[in-house]
Amino acid sequence: MALVSMTGFTRVSGTFQTYRWIWEIKTVNGKGLDLRLRLPPGFDDLDRPLRQMTGERLTRGSCFISLNLQQEANAPTLKVNEQVLDAVLATMKKIEKRVDAKKPSLDGLLAIKGVLEPMEDEESEETRAALTEALLESFKEAIRDVEEMRRAEGAALEQILLQRVDELDALTKAAEDCPARSPEAIRDKLRAQIDRILEASSGLDEDRLYQEAVLLAGKADIREELDRLYAHCEAVRGLIAEDRPVGRKLDFLAQEFNREANTLCSKSNDTSLTAIGLELKATIEQLREQIQNVE
Secondary structure (H helix, E strand, C coil): CCCCECCEEEEEEEEECCEEEEEEEEEECCCCEEEEEECCCCCHHHHHHHHHHHHHHCCCEEEEEEEEEEECCCCCEEEECHHHHHHHHHHHHHHCCCCCCCCCCHHHHHHCECCEEEECCCCCHHHHHHHHHHHHHHHHHHHHHHHHHHHHHHHHHHHHHHHHHHHHHHHHHHHHCCHHHCHHHHHHHHHHHHHHHHHHCCCCCHHHHHHHHHHHHHHCCCHHHHHHHHHHHHHHHHHHCCCCCCHHHHHHHHHHHHHHHHHHHHHCCCHHHHHHHHHHHHHHHHHHHHHCCEC
16 A cells, blocks of 8 residues: 555535536645635535545645535515505505506506515425435545545655665664774773873873773774664664554654654764764755655
């Protein structure tokens, strides 16, 4: 299984009767799964199923979901307001003997404000249920698209991580083979340091200096750090091969890599070994930056 990235984006459109919509999903890296939904008014009932479907597909990352829903306007339907019409006719009857005027025509009556009023189309429960189902089916397509994009980016991430691990392996081997680590080189360097100290102060005990030199030589030994660096490289390769989200474990390993590199640099007894340690730290940082995007 390839690694899965936490970065993805998709936009999916759909239609149902007079409705048109666009689902938009954007995911970026995050410590856990953080869902943020933006739904049109009156569609809050979609919140729970959307969260459930997303949680079944994604395990980590900040996920932004928005629904842009529009309804095409139908031709207006008009109805007669009987109460207003009755009131108009009653008033006309009262004043028809007092005013010499023609009887009102039909179009004249209908033109009076309030006699005709638009009818609001009432959406049936069946229509609303069918719309909700269509929206959720469309969302399933969108979340699948995001998942596929995250997998594609994860496959590219896998190659980058493996390349970085190979570089760390090579640097660890270079530190192991560094001439400054040979017993002869360490012995010569300690002897030169002791000679300088003895020349500066002839009153020092040579046996005591020898004991201190042994302790210093032990502290300068980086065998354990090298073994752990090798082990961490193998652990990263093993995690990448697992069929589950491993981003958190990889992040922990990146911290452990850095800890060993820091110790190696602090124990270094030569500039050449220090240079390798610094290059290790730089490569570890590149590895860590890429790991931040792994689910």
